[in-house]
Amino acid sequence: MFERQDEEDIVERVIRELRRPASIDRALDARVMSEIARPETGLVARRPFARVWPWLAAAAVLTAVVIARPWSRGTRPDAFQFVLVAPQAASVALVGDFNDWDPTRAPMRAARGGLWATVIPLAPGRYRYAFLVNGVEWRADPGAPAARDDEFGTPSSVVTVAGRGS
Amino acid sequence: MILTALLLVIAQNPAQDPRYERLDPDTHARVVAIVDSARAVGLPSEPLIHRALEGAMKNAAGERIVAAVLTSKPS
Numbered sequence: 001m002f003e004r005q006d007e008e009d010i011v012e013r014v015i016r017e018l019r020r021p022a023s024i025d026r027a028l029d030a031r032v033m034s035e036i037a038r039p040e041t042g043l044v045a046r047r048p049f050a051r052v053w054p055w056l057a058a059a060a061v062l063t064a065v066v067i068a069r070p071w072s073r074g075t076r077p078d079a080f081q082f083v084l085v086a087p088q089a090a091s092v093a094l095v096g097d098f099n100d101w102d103p104t105r106a107p108m109r110a111a112r113g114g115l116w117a118t119v120i121p122l123a124p125g126r127y128r129y130a131f132l133v134n135g136v137e138w139r140a141d142p143g144a145p146a147a148r149d150d151e152f153g154t155p156s157s158v159v160t161v162a163g164r165g166s
Numbered sequence: 167m168i169l170t171a172l173l174l175v176i177a178q179n180p181a182q183d184p185r186y187e188r189l190d191p192d193t194h195a196r197v198v199a200i201v202d203s204a205r206a207v208g209l210p211s212e213p214l215i216h217r218a219l220e221g222a223m224k225n226a227a228g229e230r231i232v233a234a235v236l237t238s239k240p241s
Contacts, residue, residue: 097213149233149238153224154224
C-alpha cells in the first residue's frame, strides 16, 4: 500500500517520537513515590479484610443501634406486679385501662396466704384499674393511690408509669 | 396480616371498634360522637374510650357513662 520510501519515513517518524522524552508532570512522580512509600499500599493487596473492615464496623454499629433502639427509649413496657390479699376469694381479675377493662385478659393467680398476684407489661402512661373479686366485687388497690373520679360508684386505683428517660 | 387489616378498618371507621359492643346502642352512639369530636380537634381518644369501657364493665347506666366520658374530655 505504501511506497518503500513512505514506509521508511513513517518508521523514522515513529522512532523519533518514541525517543523524544515525554513531558510528565513533576508532581505525578512525587505522588507515585508517596503512594509506594505508604505502608498500607502493600497490605491492602495482601489482606482482603482490610477493605471489608469498615463495612463490618458499620454493620456492628447498626446492629447495636437496632438492639438498643434509642428512639423507643421511654416507651417500652416494663413488667409490673399487682398483688391483692383476698383469702376468701375464689377468683380475682386485674381490670383496667391497660386491658380495656376486660377481666378475661388478666386473671390473677392465687399464692399462699390468700395472696393473689399477676405481672403485666406496662408502657409509660397513667392507668386506672381495679380488682374484680369473684366476678362481682370491685376493690381498689390498697397499695396504690385512689382514682380521683368515681362516677361509677365503685373504687378504682391509679398507677403511673414513668418513662426510663424521666 | 389479619390484625393489620382489622386495625386499618378500625382506624378508618372508629365506630366499628369492637370494644364499643359492650355499650348499649344509645350509649354507643353518644360515646362515639364524643370520641369523634375529640379526635376532630386532635385530642386523644383512648382515655375517653377507656372511661366508657370502665363504666360498661361496672354496669353503670348509660347516662352516667356519657357524663363520665364528657368529664374526661379535655376542653
